[in-house]
Amino acid sequence: MDGILLGLEVALQPSNILICLLGVTLGTAVGVLPGIGPTATVALLLPITFSFDPVASLIMLAGIYYGAQYGGSTTAILLNLPGESSAVVTALDGHQMAKQGRAGPALATAALGSFFAGTVATVLVALFAPPLASAALKFGPADYFSIVVLGLLASIALASGSAVKALAMIVLGLLLGTIGQDGFTGVPRFTFGVREMYGGLDFVSLAVGLFGLAEIIRNLEHRINPSLVTKKVEGLWLTKEDFRRIRMPVLRGTTMGSLLGVLPGGGHVLASFTSYSLEKRISKNPEQFGRGAIEGVAAPESANNAAAQTSFIPLLTLGLPAHPVMALLVGAFIIQGIQPGPDVIETEPELFWGLIASFWIGNLLLVMLNLPLIGLWVRMLSVPYSVLFPAIIAFASIGCYSLGLNSWDVFAVAAAGLLGYFLIRWGCEAAPLLLGFVLGPLLEENLRRAMIISRGDPSVFVTRPISATLLALALIIVVAALLPSVRQKREVVFSGEDD
Amino acid sequence: MSTSPAAPGDHAGRLGGERSGPSLPDLMAGATFVAFGLAFAIGGSQYDVGTALRMGSGYVPIALGGLLTFLGLVIVVASFRGVDPTVANADRGPIPWQRMGLLVGAIMFFGFTVGGLGLGPSLLVTTFLAALAGHGTRPGRAAVIAIGLTALCLGVFVFALQLRLPILGDWLGG
Known part of the structure; x- marks a missing residue:
């Protein structure tokens, strides 16, 4: 309880409310642009946040993330162009509603559902994160290694498409993560003698390349003419029914x-x-789904937003990012000089609780802002793509360069974009690569530490109970993902993406 | 890897446009992984490998490089058995080589010249090259887009966010 009060005190400082408002607005403005999903939005706007102090910058990032999610739903509903796979389902019924002239209620449902879900999930984070973090403090290096393995393998089970390809993408990400100075010995690895590469590949460059540039090249395969169903959104309010x-x-x-x-x-x-x-x-009228059922907007939007919130739990308690946006946040923490993990609650209580309180404030601001401003967002939607993508290229270049005034970070965007474009074209998802890249150093460090502690005995990973449990879970997930019956179900679940 | 029968309309993804032969996307993906795996494993062997107790800098890259090579080979082998349905069903146009080249060139130009030319001139060329990649964007329109975006970016990054980037660089005496 003290924690939440402390958090509100931090988050309700006028400057922090303003920062949160700025984040939410910018996030929505960029997230609403067609073809830019939440991950690309956060990556593109990340450099802007670094000019603030740690608490403010993370509050702003969280705001950008929610704004981007909301903006993505707006694009999905009005244009049938989901920016990221989580908004694909929203587009199914949301766009149908928009076609029937019910864009207003669809958007209002998305906003209200998200707000409710965000509120509940914020309370859950505040309740469960502290005890989990104190449990995580007992983790040794072997346990940490195993939980990273579990996290990485679980991301395969959830990726759409081939499991072997997803695994290969993770390993490629882990390998790219080894570029730069070895944290143990100080030896520069794979730097080709270039001093600017000693710090390793910049994760912002990688994310901007994989999710921004690769997506632009993909969009340029076709001439795209998104058809805005409605120039004006009217009648936002929901009926009693x-x-x-x-x-x-x-x-x-x-x-x-x-x-x-x-x-x-x-x-x-x-x-x-x-x-x-x-x-x-469970619906009495399942035939309405896909034809503009309001339930088909309400449920996935709430689920999406609740998940966006609770995915902060592994980040704040273990320092483990649950998805690419969280991976970007890990990088943001590190740039601010904070190692995300179980200690954050103890060492940075203002940051931890301030962040949680601002989750809720961010959600509130979204509802208050976005419904009245919907006309503005609709206008943003009509920015032609031929102007939009050069703007993204310019923002990405300046943003990545400004982080370290290092030209190699800009070159990395081009390289990551090319790699991402081709691999995605060949059926490999980019998200596991980014997760592997961010978790790679953590994995290697804990592996090497655990082996030193155990005097080179690898059985430590199965004799420590925590580690053994985690690895067993990981094994179950991999076996399950490869089983034919589960594979078929996975394909059914993800087949909606092709619609 | 899926061994399900090839979906109709996936012939574009096959070598030589025939029904038989390996699935090209899978083959290329596998080959890419093999290339990266070998590169990291071979590169890693130049560093101290160490022992399992005290791992050197090369230990993890060699182990992971080997794993990636193996996975790549699995994908290559599977490419002869069927098409990954997520690739086969994707509605993809031809690779836009020219547009891709313009975008990559625009970004590389920025990286090479932003220090020397300064933000203003470097960005102007970068946005111009990038804009040319658009469908139906002629040089005149690209120039207009470039001037507008450069002004916008200078306003946002230099004046609003106070980034300490010189608008004119050393090469231009700025």
């Missing part, structure tokens, strides 16, 4: 999202897909 219909889906979506969001790898994607199929299964 609408409220009655969305009540239970929002509750169920929130529950599902809160639980699945903690999973590493893409719990938020899974959350929106499962909550949608659950609603469809």
Whole structure:
């Protein structure tokens, strides 16, 4: 309780409210642009946040993330162009509603559902993160190694497409993470004698390349003419009947999202897909789904937002990012001189609780801002792509250069973009690569430490109970992901993405 | 890897446009992984490998490089058995080589010249090259886009965010 009060005290400082507002607005403005998902939005806006102090910069980042999520739903509903896989389901019924002239209620449902889910999930984070963090303090290097392995392998199970390719992408990410000075011996690895490479590949460059540049090249394969269904959104308010219909889906979506969001790898994607199929299964009129059922917007949007919130739990308690945006946040923490992990609650209570309180304030600001400002966002949607993508290129270049005034960070954007474009074209997802890249150094460091402590005996990973349990879980996940029956179900779950 | 029968319409993804032969996307993905795996494993062997007790700088790269090479080979072998459905069903146009080249060139130009030319001139060329990559964007329109975006970026980054980047660089005496 003291923690939450401390958090509110931090988050309610006028400057921090302003920062949060700025983050939410910028996040929505960029996130609403077609073809830019939340990950690309956060990566592109990351450099802007570094000019603030740690608490303010992380509050702003969290705001950008929510704003980007909300903006992504708006694009999905109005343009049928989901920026990221978690918004794919929203587009199914949301865009149909928009076509039927009910864009207003669809957007309002998304906003209200998200707000409710965000509120509940914030409370969950505040309740569960501290005890989890104190449990995590007992972890030794072997346990840490195993939990990173678990996290990485779980992300395969949740990735769409081939499991072997997802695994290969993780390993490639781990390898790219070894570039730069070896933390143990100080030996520069794979730097080709270039001093600027000693710090390793910059993760912002990698993320901007993989999720920004690669996506632009992909979009340029075709001439795209997104058809805006409506130039004006009217009649935002929901009817009593609408409220009655969305009540239970929002509750169920929130529950599902809160639980699945903690999973590493893409719990938020899974959350929106499962909550949608659950609603469809238990609905009395399943034939309405896909034709503009308001439940089909309410449930996945709530699930998505609840998951976005609870995915902070592994980040704040273990320092483990659950998905690419969280991986970007790890980088942001490190740039601010804070190692995310179980100590953060003890050593930086203002930051921890301030961040949690600002989650809720951010969600509140989103509802208050976005519904009245919807006209502005719709106008942003009509920015032609031929102007938009050069702007992204310019922002990405300046942003990555400004972080360290290092030209190699700019070259890395081009390289990562090319690599990402081709690998994605060949059926490999980019998210596992980024997760591997961020977790690689953590994995290697704990592996080497554990082996020194155990005097070179690898059995330490299966004799320590925590580590053994985690590795057993990881094994179950991999076996399950490769089993034919589960594989088929996975394909069914993800087949919606092709629609 | 899926061994399900090839979906209709995936012939574009096959070598020589025939129904038989390896699935090109899978083959290329596998080959890329093998290339990276070998490069890291061979590169890693130049560093101290160490022992399991005291791992040297080369230990983890060699182990992971080997693993990636193995996974790449698995994907290559599987590419002869069927097409990954997520690739086969994707609606993809031809690779836009020219547009891709313009974008990569724009970014590389920025990296090479931002220190010397300064933010203003470097950005102007970068946005111009990038804008040319658009469908149906002629040089005149690209120039307009470039001037507008350069002004916007200078306003946002230099004046609003106070980034300490010189607008004109050393090469121009700025």
